Amino acid sequence: MNLDARIPEGPLEDKWHNWLDDHRLVGPRQRADHRVIVVGTGLAGASAAATLAGQGYTVDAFCFQDSSRRAHSIAAQGGINATKDYANEGDSVQRLFVDTMKGGDFRAREANVWRLAETSTNIIDQAVAQGVPFNREYGGMLATRSFGGVLVERTFYCRGQTGQQLLLGAYSALQRQVAERRATVHNRHELLDVVIADGQARGIIARNLVTGEIERHAADAVVLATGGYCNVYYLSTNAMGCNVTAAWRAHRRGAAMANPCFTQIHPTSIPATGHYQSKLTLMSESLRNDGRVWVPRDPAEVREPADVPEAERYYYLEERYPRFGNLVPRDVASRAAKIVCDDGLGVGGTGRAVYLDFRDAITERGADVIADRYGNLFEMYERITGDSPWKTPMMIYPAPHYSMGGLWVDYELSTTIPGLFAIGEANFSDHGANRLGASAMMQCLADGYFIAPHTVTNWVSGVSGHVPTDHPAFEAAESDVRDRIARLVGVGGTTPHTVFHRELGEVMLDNCGITREADGLRQAMGRIAELREAFWSDLRIEPGDQGINQTLEYAGRIADFLELAELMCRDALVREESCGCHLREEHQTDEGEAVRDDDSHSNVQVWEWKGEGEEPEMQTEKLEFESVTPVTRSYK
Amino acid sequence: MQVTLNIWRQPDAESEGAFERYENVEIDEDASFLEMLDVLNDRLLTEGKAPVAFDHDCREGICGSCSLLIDDMPHGPRQVTSCQIYMRDFEDGQEITVEPFRATAFPVMRDLMVDRAPLDRIVESGGYVSVNAGPKPEPNSIPVHPEIQEAAMDAAICIGCGACVAACPNGSGMLFTGAKVTHLNLLPQGEPERFHRARSMVRQHDDEGFGACTNTGECQQVCPQNISIKVIGELNREYRAAMIHKLRGRSGPIEAQ
Numbered sequence: 001m002n003l004d005a006r007i008p009e010g011p012l013e014d015k016w017h018n019w020l021d022d023h024r025l026v027g028p029r030q031r032a033d034h035r036v037i038v039v040g041t042g043l044a045g046a047s048a049a050a051t052l053a054g055q056g057y058t059v060d061a062f063c064f065q066d067s068s069r070r071a072h073s074i075a076a077q078g079g080i081n082a083t084k085d086y087a088n089e090g091d092s093v094q095r096l097f098v099d100t101m102k103g104g105d106f107r108a109r110e111a112n113v114w115r116l117a118e119t120s121t122n123i124i125d126q127a128v129a130q131g132v133p134f135n136r137e138y139g140g141m142l143a144t145r146s147f148g149g150v151l152v153e154r155t156f157y158c159r160g161q162t163g164q165q166l167l168l169g170a171y172s173a174l175q176r177q178v179a180e181r182r183a184t185v186h187n188r189h190e191l192l193d194v195v196i197a198d199g200q201a202r203g204i205i206a207r208n209l210v211t212g213e214i215e216r217h218a219a220d221a222v223v224l225a226t227g228g229y230c231n232v233y234y235l236s237t238n239a240m241g242c243n244v245t246a247a248w249r250a251h252r253r254g255a256a257m258a259n260p261c262f263t264q265i266h267p268t269s270i271p272a273t274g275h276y277q278s279k280l281t282l283m284s285e286s287l288r289n290d291g292r293v294w295v296p297r298d299p300a301e302v303r304e305p306a307d308v309p310e311a312e313r314y315y316y317l318e319e320r321y322p323r324f325g326n327l328v329p330r331d332v333a334s335r336a337a338k339i340v341c342d343d344g345l346g347v348g349g350t351g352r353a354v355y356l357d358f359r360d361a362i363t364e365r366g367a368d369v370i371a372d373r374y375g376n377l378f379e380m381y382e383r384i385t386g387d388s389p390w391k392t393p394m395m396i397y398p399a400p401h402y403s404m405g406g407l408w409v410d411y412e413l414s415t416t417i418p419g420l421f422a423i424g425e426a427n428f429s430d431h432g433a434n435r436l437g438a439s440a441m442m443q444c445l446a447d448g449y450f451i452a453p454h455t456v457t458n459w460v461s462g463v464s465g466h467v468p469t470d471h472p473a474f475e476a477a478e479s480d481v482r483d484r485i486a487r488l489v490g491v492g493g494t495t496p497h498t499v500f501h502r503e504l505g506e507v508m509l510d511n512c513g514i515t516r517e518a519d520g521l522r523q524a525m526g527r528i529a530e531l532r533e534a535f536w537s538d539l540r541i542e543p544g545d546q547g548i549n550q551t552l553e554y555a556g557r558i559a560d561f562l563e564l565a566e567l568m569c570r571d572a573l574v575r576e577e578s579c580g581c582h583l584r585e586e587h588q589t590d591e592g593e594a595v596r597d598d599d600s601h602s603n604v605q606v607w608e609w610k611g612e613g614e615e616p617e618m619q620t621e622k623l624e625f626e627s628v629t630p631v632t633r634s635y636k
Numbered sequence: 637m638q639v640t641l642n643i644w645r646q647p648d649a650e651s652e653g654a655f656e657r658y659e660n661v662e663i664d665e666d667a668s669f670l671e672m673l674d675v676l677n678d679r680l681l682t683e684g685k686a687p688v689a690f691d692h693d694c695r696e697g698i699c700g701s702c703s704l705l706i707d708d709m710p711h712g713p714r715q716v717t718s719c720q721i722y723m724r725d726f727e728d729g730q731e732i733t734v735e736p737f738r739a740t741a742f743p744v745m746r747d748l749m750v751d752r753a754p755l756d757r758i759v760e761s762g763g764y765v766s767v768n769a770g771p772k773p774e775p776n777s778i779p780v781h782p783e784i785q786e787a788a789m790d791a792a793i794c795i796g797c798g799a800c801v802a803a804c805p806n807g808s809g810m811l812f813t814g815a816k817v818t819h820l821n822l823l824p825q826g827e828p829e830r831f832h833r834a835r836s837m838v839r840q841h842d843d844e845g846f847g848a849c850t851n852t853g854e855c856q857q858v859c860p861q862n863i864s865i866k867v868i869g870e871l872n873r874e875y876r877a878a879m880i881h882k883l884r885g886r887s888g889p890i891e892a893q
Contacts, residue, residue: 047769054768066691066749067756069796070699086776128775131765131825133788140779161793164698168792172764179760187753210745239693276667278674281696380697383720449769496681498674540681547648548689548746551681 001256001608003621006410007111012627013093016115019411023454024461031056032182034460037204037219038062039191039246042071043163043441044424045225046170047448048456049185053177055453057460060217061174061183062206064190064241064553069171072227072239073444076163077284077377078147079155080127080441082120087144087153093118098628099150100439103329104404104432105580105596106630107259107604109623111411112429119446124156126449130169134158146327147286147437155438160284160376166441170448189215190553191246192481194222194253194420197473200463201420205474205481209553212546214478214485216469220460221419223452224250225444228403228425230263232561232568233513234505236400237269237282243557244564247407247426255415256606258408258428258621260564261572264435264581265514267333269399270384271353275502280399281384283356284377285437288326290361290370291394293317293333295354299344305355305393316340321636329633331434331581334398338514339592341397348395357393398514402440404431404581405571408606408621412455413447416608419459423447428604433580485545488555493538497555500535504528504558504565512569517585521573525566532562567607567616574618577601598630637665637728641676643688644735649745655733669712669721670695670702673734690748695719697860700795703742703750703802705735710799710858717797717860737802741809741845752798754844755812761840762833763816765825778824791818791870793861800855800863806847811855813841814867821874831878838875 008015008022026034034057038049041063049061063071085091096117101108124142128134134156135143147155158165177183188209195203195216203218229244230236251257268287269280294313301308316336318325328336337354340346347353362370367390371378378389385395407415407422409429415422424444431439467473511517511524535558541551578587578594579601587595603620610616639661646653661679663672670692677687693701697720706712712721726732734748742750792815800811817834820826826833842848849868856865 051769065693065699065701066752067700067796069756069759070693070701072694072699074795075694075696075698122771125772125775126767126769128778129765129767129772129825131788131820131823133780133785133792133819133823134775136780136782136785138782140781141776158789158792161698164795165789165792172759173767173769175756175760176764176766185756187756239699240695241693273666274664276664276671276675278668278671279695383697383714383716384722386722386724453769494682496678498678542681542686548749550689551687 001416001606001619003408003606003619004410005109005621006412008411012110012114015111016118020454023458026457026461028056032058034058034463035060035219036221036223036456036460037217038223038225039204040071040225040227040426041068041171041174041185042073042225042227042424043167043170043444044448045071045223046167046174047445048223048225048423048452049183050170050173050177051449051453052456053180053183055457056182059177059183060186060219062186062189062191064188064209066187068174068185068187069168071167072242073167073441074164075239076441077160077282078286079145079157079162079438080123080166081147081154081438082124082156082442083117083154084121084124084144086142089152091152091154095152096120096154100430100436101432101628102633103436104434105633106432106598106602106625106628107579107623108430108432110625110627115451116430116443116446119450120442122450123442123445127166127169130173132158132165132169145286146289150436160374163441166445191226192249192556193477194250194417195473195477196253196417197467197471200418202467203469203474205477210548212549214481216474216478218467218469218474220463220466221421221456223421223423223456224407224426225424225448226426228406229561229564230400230403232504232565233400233508234502235272235277235280237266237280240279243560245557245560247422248560248564250407250415250417250420252609253417254609255417255420256408256608257405257567258604258606259405259571260568260607261512261575262404262433262581263400264330264402264404265334265398266401267330267337267398268356268396270381271348271350271395271397273349282399282401283381283394283396285330287356287374287377290365290373291326291356291358292360293326293354293356295340295345295347305357306359314340314345323636329434329436334514335583335592337398353395353397355393356396358389359393362390400509400513402435404428404433404435408604412458413452414455414459419463421452421456423452433582485552488539488541488552488559489543489545491536491539493540495534495538496540497551497558500531500539501558501561504531504561507531508565508568512572515583515585516572518573521569525569528562528566528569535559535562570616571605571607574605575601596632602630637723638662639672639726639729640731642731642733645688645747646744647746649743653744663723665722665724667723668695668719669706669723670719672723688748689746692719698795700797702797703737703752704748705737705802707733710737710802711860715858715860715862737798739798739801739807741801741807742798754846755796755798755809757844758809758813758837758840759816762829762836763820765820766829780824784822788819788822791815791863791867794863795861797860799858799860801846803854803858804847805852805854806850808849809841809844809846810849810868810871811859811863811865813837814871815863817874818867818870830874831881834871834874834878835882838871
């Protein structure tokens with residue numbers, strides 16, 4: 001496993017420019033001969049597919065949804081960061097870089113993060129040119145606001161539907177390329193394997209989810225933009241279809257997984273109410289700009305929240321973190337919520353919830369201002385819970401939301417399989433151990449519009465000849481896929497697939513969630529192995545591998561989660577420190593703050609698949625810090 | 637609570653479909669409508685029967701995957717997507733009918749799943765600003781009045797679910813098309829292509845088998861994003877302007893229409 005990140009020489013601020021100046025190009029007339037497969041059509045995938053096609057490559061884009069406009073990027077609410085410094089606060093690339101490094105608790109790669117920060121402004125320019133209707137000030141200038149974990153207003157937004165608008169921008173750009181006949185969108189298709197010929201990614205095996213046909217698609221490069229894996233927790237803020245299958249199939253073919261245990265638990269989700277619960281709905285973090293988080297000081301409190309006097313309210317974030325208050329980073333806010341609920345101060349029917357209160361904001365700023373900022377979020381909350389945030393505080397609780405871990409990539413966003421790229425949430429590279437708010441969309445679009453199109457160009461310029469779909473590597477991969485489907489269909493047990501997923505989720509949330517601890521992780525690994533065995537001996541799905549079979553699709557994804565989950569626990573166990581989202585109970589201060597171990601763990605933990613039933617092998621990529629000095633994060 | 641369901645079952649696009657009745661479906665009133673279908677599906681699977689296929693993904697009202705006709709209303713009773721309907725909106729013991737969206741342009745694929753690819757093709761015909769990735773002008777060099785931005789956003793929030801089509805007695809997709817044209821044509825970035833966009837998207841809309849708009853207004857009554865029928869007026873105005881523009885020969889040779 002070669003973990004050379006191939007970071008260009010030169011000072012940090014020159015690296016990307018130097019790389020761009022030197023990379024190999026493909027002539028305009030040759031580009032259409034090169035086929036590129038892009039899997040996933042969220043922000044990263046749609047923007048990459050549209051851009052590559054716009055450059056002249058022949059692009060095949062795949063998504064499992066019925067339309068490429070539906071990927072879960074669409075649900076991102078709050079905004080996207082960019083260092084425009086329109087607010088004249090002294091914001092700069094350097095500051096966004098430092099904030100992102102610090103937010104990630106110094107577990108991200110400097111060179112990648114710098115490039116992300118400096119690309120951020122181009123994204124806003126690009127999106128505005130596409131007709132993305134960002135909010136404007138009265139003079140017609142773009143509006144910005146602040147977001148968790150930072151002290152400047154650098155977040156651009158389209159009401160509470162920023163992800164939707166940015167995705168529709170990328171989707172429209174992709175549809176334009178479809179009209180130009182340079183791109184083809186294969187909707188209702190799912191990647192089930194990556195084809196490696198002579199050590200290079202040369203195509204994929206996909207299942208047509210309508211007919212059930214197994215299809216071979218060849219290309220000179222394959223880009224995975226398949227999102228994150230928080231559905232390993234069963235209940236998460238991800239869409240129902242979000243899965244790890246594409247990344248995991250690539251992993252089993254040799255692409256290394258990096259920091260799989262780094263999963264972000266978002267602090268502001270609507271709490272779960274019952275066992276039938278299928279997903280958790282996020283309330284945008286931007287609400288923390290004006291909402292105050294509290295619980296009653298008295299565990300036995302029975303009054304309505306509005307009747308609890310000021311002195312008996314425990315504004316725990318404001319008290320513990322006076323400088324950042326309700327705007328502390330996500331991991332800090334989530335952990336604090338867990339602690340107060342563990343202490344019995346939680347509210348709501350299950351005791352696993354805290355208040356997010358707008359009473360003071362409505363009084364101080366006026367209902368009009370609050371309605372303008374959060375009107376649609378308030379409506380959404382009321383629609384789901386039946387309670388109005390205008391009258392009573394919202395109830396919130398942390399929920400798995402984003403996976404910082406993912407496929408290991410080098411500076412060129414190439415996985416350990418040459419010709420196989422991973423972009424957006426599917427890779428591990430930019431957010432370290434914790435992602436800041438409004439940075440996910442920034443990374444997806446930086447990768448898709450501005451980075452991958454160049455690094456893929458650099459790769460395909462060296463690819464000679466095409467691998468036909470009757471190549472033995474395609475034969476072998478297709479045969480593996482067919483065997484696996486036959487295995488899933490053939491179990492013929494008695495327990496519906498959903499039962500295994502729900503149980504897996506409970507094990508993961510209890511043991512590899514907001515906090516982790518060695519014994520719990522070891523037990524979880526044993527439990528996961530048992531679940532996996534039960535799955536493969538007692539699974540019940542709808543029989544048949546032809547036509548539409550949603551249970552077969554879902555079961556295949558659960559099977560991969562059952563393998564990923566064990567790797568996550570293993571990764572969490574080896575990381576004997578606390579950092580970012582990863583809080584090991586053994587490694588914290590008396591006040592419950594995370595204790596990092598930079599001497600031993602200033603690294604990326606990278607895992608290599610060694611075969612079914614074999615222990616995976618871990619190597620580390622050492623993180624070098626030349627431009628920032630790792631400090632202990634303090635939001636006090 | 638308990639409900640009885642009449643659900644449209646159809647094995648595939650070619651087969652005939654029929655309603656099937658499911659009695660005594662036990663469900664918590666705080667469960668969502670789709671969670672109720674999940675519970676039913678687990679029961680069907682345990683009984684060795686085929687689960688009900690339906691499109692769904694985000695379950696927070698924004699992806700637009702849901703395509704259920706609940707008691708004859710696209711998405712159900714509350715002008716929100718099907719995933720945002722909760723069982724507390726129904727009575728204990730109520731009988732509920734569930735069908736797929738019904739429209740000529742949306743063929744049923746299986747059970748409650750329909751094919752809405754025609755909507756993608758309408759966007760493909762002009763629902764974009766023709767810019768590639770690359771260096772762009774500083775966005776604040778083109779100020780946009782916040783009221784214009786707001787009006788564009790009111791149209792841009794369309795989730796492409798197709799409820800408007802399912803509600804329309806003509807099976808028209810004008811609310812969808814109008815929303816996209818309004819969003820882009822209002823903004824300075826969409827200006828250069830506005831006439832081509834209006835002409836081309838309307839042509840594609842008609843070619844896909846969607847009906848014409850006769851101002852019944854059913855579409856805006858069911859739109860989960862509350863998009864106003866005003867976007868159809870805007871579309872008509874843009875289309876008319878585009879045709880006059882074309883007749884005057886400013887964008888190509890004069891053609892008979």
